[in-house]
Amino acid sequence: MVRLKSNLSVNIGKLKLKNPVMTASGTFGYGEEYAGFVDLNKLGAVVVKGLSLNPSRGNPTPRIVETPSGMLNAIGLQNIGIKAFIKDKLPFLKKYDTKVVVNFFGNAVKEYAEAARRLSGESGIHALEMNISCPNKQAGWIAFGTDPKVTFKVVSAVRKATPLPLIVKLSPNVTDIKIMAKAAEDAGADALSVINTITGMSINIKTRRPHLANITGGLSGPAIKPVAVRMVWECYKTASIPIIGMGGIITADDAIEFMLAGAAAVAVGTANFINPKATMDILKGITAFMSKEGINDVKRLIGGVEC
């Protein structure tokens, strides 16, 4: 009996992935850190830690604290800078048969555009993910991801600076994510990443000090999954570009839930910390689900929720 292999490939605009399982920026280092646990060749894409033009030191410690079914982080976008990434990290990633998505940010519109330009010249980088939604930056910066006019401006500038597929990563800390999705799409984004972390705070009642040196941090993990699924679904109904869903995905069932809500691919973040093989287990679980349910093309899950 000939058994047709199920089709796992998905398209994020011009970016073709062999399967919908990606890593979430900042939770998978530059790929190397998990290479002992995960066969990077099997990933749909590796999304690296957020880069800026110049190296950045990030925030003081403590940077991490656990919360119920979640965690707060205030890394503060520590990174080695684009130059060092290209020299020291990219060659490693190029050895693998996977897509490399570079997450990046700037401190001003010009810096965003300049960073995109620098990254676009390099072979081995298949797409850019633009972070306009880190909750650990100062008040002024936050407008990139919360004020649709500013979003439109910065995405437009980056759009002009790069021919690579451009993914815009949206913040959940907004009244209406549909407006933000529209702004990014109108400015030329090829895809949306939904969601970044939700701003939170946790206080040590004995010392009376916040658990994080930065006072507030970004909430990730299963705790935020219902909020993330809702936002993916809202964006799916509003925008006509593909969505990468993320926020609390631990199991294959979670990943499928995001795809049904409208995600064309999923990114696995906090789960890597709990189970360094999480991406592989999720991939296997999606395949198992498809064969159990008789689904031969994973694309048929996208937006499949019946409301």
Add this chain to the structure above:
Amino acid sequence: MVRLKSNLSVNIGKLKLKNPVMTASGTFGYGEEYAGFVDLNKLGAVVVKGLSLNPSRGNPTPRIVETPSGMLNAIGLQNIGIKAFIKDKLPFLKKYDTKVVVNFFGNAVKEYAEAARRLSGESGIHALEMNISCPNKQAGWIAFGTDPKVTFKVVSAVRKATPLPLIVKLSPNVTDIKIMAKAAEDAGADALSVINTITGMSINIKTRRPHLANITGGLSGPAIKPVAVRMVWECYKTASIPIIGMGGIITADDAIEFMLAGAAAVAVGTANFINPKATMDILKGITAFMSKEGINDVKRLIGGVEC
């Protein structure tokens, strides 16, 4: 040896509570439901399920689904109406030596004002909590709690309609809760309740249907605690009226965390479902913490976080 009893009383504007432990609206019925577990005389206040001028049927079931360390609800503000409340429920509550806070809502500015007027005539009602932040209402209604201009308008109208202490319950589903706090304060609110539930969604991957008949619902429970603590702290820094903190309080430690963040009192919601005696355990725990830490007045905790 004379041992001074620690002082647990707090003031929410003109409303004086014997202790800071209140119940959260919609999680404690009309008080009766938990009277077999809790000595209502020992509560700082009982906040009843949200009432409207006319009885309301709410949403179809399923209305509840559990999520990681949280739950989604889409009750849809089912209630017996103000008239039936006053006739059938208030007499029971009047028998207790506690403060009765009536949570209410309207479907238009006029209805809000009219509801407040009706409730203000009754003895045994000590304060009103105005719900402008239910995530399970239609898009137009949502503006009451997400558009500061609309918030100002509706709170102003209610302010004129009632001499009772007026608490405004804020939505976390906003870009900047500080602006919302300011709008409510400027319109004459005596206090703020922070926060209501966060909009979320959960999908059954086998049936491909949302777990809730209403599609989306409000996320409550420990999962949202870090977001709630952050918002209480933001409101505390912005507004000069007292804040009632809520969102994921399960233990006395959680309640103390909210007070340190700036809450003058706390409301216990989802925890009642897990442990019907939660409010009593929390009250005992706060007292124990105070005597261990040598704090003789609970008011000294309010806003005590050191950043």
Add this chain to the structure above:
Amino acid sequence: MSKLFLASIKENKEIAGSHYILTLSPLTKTIKPQPGQFFMLSVSNGLDPLLKRPFSIFRVSEKHFQILYRVVGKATEILKNKKAGDVIEALGPLGNGFPRIKPNIKPILIAGGVGVAPLFALAESVKYKKPLFFLGARNKKELLCINELRKIRINPVIATDDGSAGLKGTVVDALSAFLTRHSSLVTRHCIYACGPKAMLRELSFLAGKFNIEAYGAFEENMACGVGACLGCMVNTKDGLRSVCKEGPVFPLGEILW
């Protein structure tokens, strides 16, 4: 009055694929539950799973009580791994339970799947009335409690969806055939049922047709179990009613489907 109490696990035994009987010894004095009432059980001390889960009373003895549960998700997966000696928190008994059976009335008990749990409790309490028992399941493997029923001298009429045991079809089909054959006697019968909502619905039409009194034990997702959250409402002729407090047992004729 319901109570919050700790109970220690005496036994947690698999009785069929994915089905277990849990025997609990309350550590403090509790109220004796009635058939149709239920308990909410915590399966963890942590915050995930968060809410207690409702389970019908399956059997009561002097010092213990039992529930019969099917493993379907997060909490029941954890529950099945609990061992004798583990302690869990319980709230109950909750709900109204089945109404007392009137003299000269012959009870017909009808159960679909794990819905057998509360009906077994009822059967034990009215076995002197020699109730009729209709037992349905998807297939032979999922038929529960046949031996337990036989031990109390009840020989259930069996129906399976796939015909792997008893009659092929639903348990309501089986009852329908019975009522048609004995239609002259039906006014001396009263139906007590538990099972999927679709089954209760079919049953309510059948009972209506034959004009027999019928009661069903309902299920809805629950949070509080005490009537406070308004999570578990059913639509009745009298308006919305809570399954946890005003139910779980309702006259089928009152339900608006």
Add this chain to the structure above:
Amino acid sequence: MSKLFLASIKENKEIAGSHYILTLSPLTKTIKPQPGQFFMLSVSNGLDPLLKRPFSIFRVSEKHFQILYRVVGKATEILKNKKAGDVIEALGPLGNGFPRIKPNIKPILIAGGVGVAPLFALAESVKYKKPLFFLGARNKKELLCINELRKIRINPVIATDDGSAGLKGTVVDALSAFLTRHSSLVTRHCIYACGPKAMLRELSFLAGKFNIEAYGAFEENMACGVGACLGCMVNTKDGLRSVCKEGPVFPLGEILW
């Protein structure tokens, strides 16, 4: 290479108030850990607690390894209730471990509180060198492993904050007194330390003053344990370094306090 593996609990024994020794049998072949390395352990299969927790290797034998832990919060509260036979997931060994001790160098081991765990592992592996051991705690009751140390013929110098055993004062004060008395010999010594950050800081100044090489095992809140999340950085002369991957052991002279 570190590994993700399951381990079954052989024993979980209280050795002092709130302090336990956990003996684990890995269910698959694992890599032998070095003193100063650590494991991340899951205490639950659910989502709360969510993250694994780091614990230093305390003792290694052919088939088992042990950790010594103090109950301080959510995960350790759960851990202390685990029983023999329970299975938990572990990731490790992680981190660099203490550097090899050079020939002709006399190791001085200094531990504050539960910081004794990795130093006991080190002491066992270099016991032939007859290391000096300075052991500190808040009070007599919290002094750990004195008997275990004596069994490997190490008689620790003791200091307690309240003077309830040994010298009154910090363990760094005790070491300072020792170094002052034996200042001519110090260049043949090397210090290995673990304890609260404040202790390591004091020690780095002391070691600097006497110009002795000194290494400390650091702690920071961790999420991944493998250098990916950048959660656990310490500030060194070479820039930020991860405690989990580039540490937890750093030369004290390199740390920017």
